[in-house]
Amino acid sequence: MICYFSATGNSKYVAQRISSAIGEESVSIEGLNPADLSGEKVFGLVTPVYYWTLPRIVSGFLEQVKLNDPEYVFLVITYGTTTGACHSNAAKILSKNGVKIDAAFDIRMPDTWTPMFDLSDPQFVAE
Numbered sequence: 111m112i113c114y115f116s117a118t119g120n121s122k123y124v125a126q127r128i129s130s131a132i133g134e135e136s137v138s139i140e141g142l143n144p145a146d147l148s149g150e151k152v153f154g155l156v157t158p159v160y161y162w163t164l165p166r167i168v169s170g171f172l173e174q175v176k177l178n179d180p181e182y183v184f185l186v187i188t189y190g191t192t193t194g195a196c197h198s199n200a201a202k203i204l205s206k207n208g209v210k211i212d213a214a215f216d217i218r219m220p221d222t223w224t225p226m227f228d229l230s231d232p233q234f235v236a237e
């Protein structure tokens with residue numbers, strides 16, 4: 111299963127692209143019970159970076175994730191400028207429940223931190 115959090119669509123788009131490429135269902139973490147994931151053999155998380163780390167809703171979700179002998183665990187960060195400590199923080203949280211990340215990826219997308227970036231500029235958004 112591919113779980114994602116997406117406030118403005120970037121991470122949802124990435125999760126759906128991966129989902130159609132590898133044939134794993136993608137589901138928003140909102141309304142998903144992390145306790146129901148224990149049987150998943152493939153677990154992917156797609157998340158934006160917020161202030162150089164995981165959004166609070168995502169770290170709270172990860173704290174509850176317990177997997178039973180997964181075959182492949184991956185993390186995909188969508189970001190605008192820099193991912194900061196996102197990877198290591200996710201790894202730290204998951205390791206508390208014995209989950210190891212097999213692979214991690216960063217995908218640069220339009221930066222949605224609007225105090226700094228003007229998303230009404232079509233050229234910036236398309237870059």
Ligand SMILES: Cc1cc2nc3c(=O)[nH]c(=O)nc-3n(C[C@H](O)[C@H](O)[C@H](O)COP(=O)(O)O)c2cc1C
Pocket residue numbers: 115116117118119120121122157158159160161162163188189190191192193194219220221222223224
């Ligand atoms: C509150 C907030 C904080 C952000 N902090 C960062 C950051 O520290 N580093 C970064 O590269 N991008 C940052 N971004 C940009 C997002 O991580 C990026 O645009 C992401 O792809 C948005 O994903 P979403 O559309 O799935 O929510 C921030 C965006 C928001 C709204």
